[in-house]
Amino acid sequence: MEVDTTAIHVGDRVAVRLSVDYPDGWAVVWPDSLDISPFEVLDYVVAGPEAVAGGGGTRAAATLTVTSFELGELEIPPIEVAVADPGGTVQVLSTDPFRIGVESVGLDESGDIREIKGPLSIARNWWMLAPWLLLVAAVGAGAVYMRRRARTRPVAEVEKPKVPPRPFHLVALEALDELEGSSWLERGQVKRWHVRVSEIIRTYVEGQLEVPALEMTTGEVVAGLRGAALGGRVTEAFHAFLARCDLVKFAKLRPGADESRELLGVARSLVQMTSGAGGDDS
Structure with a gap:
């Protein structure tokens, strides 16, 4: 550098x-x-x-x-x-x-310091203010009326049943299974395939480990994972996985179909190693 x-x-x-x-x-x-x-x-x-x-x-x-x-x-x-x-x-x-x-940028010490001027007086014309005062009074009266009217209306509150969110690791594993069943690699869509597998793991990291990985670069994700206290081995495994995906996305690396599918095993291992950490209590 x-x-x-x-x-x-x-x-x-x-x-x-x-x-x-x-x-x-x-x-x-x-x-x-x-x-x-x-x-x-x-x-x-x-x-x-x-x-x-x-x-x-x-x-x-x-x-x-x-x-x-x-x-x-x-x-x-x-x-x-x-x-x-x-x-x-x-x-x-x-x-x-x-x-x-x-x-800091230096100031010009040769300049004169001017005295502070007092506030300027404004001539009052109460006849000109009268229409505005009447308008303010009318708006205030209307607000009071609407508030009283709203109080007389019964408010029906219906509580919607809360649906517990699905565990993040199950969502990630299902997404990886769906990707495995796709025909992207057979059709030569290698970059699209790697973008998707990276997105699945980044989404999992964001939900499970509370690191906003979808908006981060790979280096920023790794720094966030270090802060999550996962351990050096797990953090480096995430780093190698994301860097491998970046090579296909940005450096035009084109691995074969079998080599690409090996990443699915790595992705599943990352999920399984960390499924008991972070925000997923299941």
Whole structure:
């Protein structure tokens, strides 16, 4: 990661350049969005891969334009990027954090300080206000009448029977069974299939583990799962699963039908390992 400065004024733009060198035949998955609080991402441009000079493989790069409206010694947190070998094995790379000092914009000390003027008086014309006062009185009287009338009407309250929600793990397992019975893979709809299996697990994580995964990037989901205290092994299993789906969705990786169906077993294992955690009491 390269940053073009170590000190800015509040609101200034900073260019952050990321690059990944990897062997030919591998794939890189850039995050679809980034949360680098306390900095805000104003622009995010990913450049196409290019050959490294001297036959050293391939390089992928991205440029972020960021700013901050907070003051002090702030830190750009580590940014994670996933790479996969031709066999589909996923590795996650992470940048080092980078500190930037953010200062306030200086004031012009040469300017004169003007005295505060007192409030201006407004000439009153009671005859002009009279129609408005009558209108306010009429509206108030109408409101009192409507309130009294509403009190005289009986209000029938009918309680609807509450239907208990279905356990999240059962909903997820049924959705996985339905996906397994689809013909998407046979029709070559590999990306659609992986988008759906990722959506099923993200929906399950959102309901069962109370992590809003449908609105998060994979890196944000993993951070949320770490906060859910699932344990390192389970969290990394979720990470590898979601990163594998991202490679198909964003990096044009196209695994075969058998390899794709193996993800169903992984997805079912993730659900079964965590079905007793979080908000599902069943």
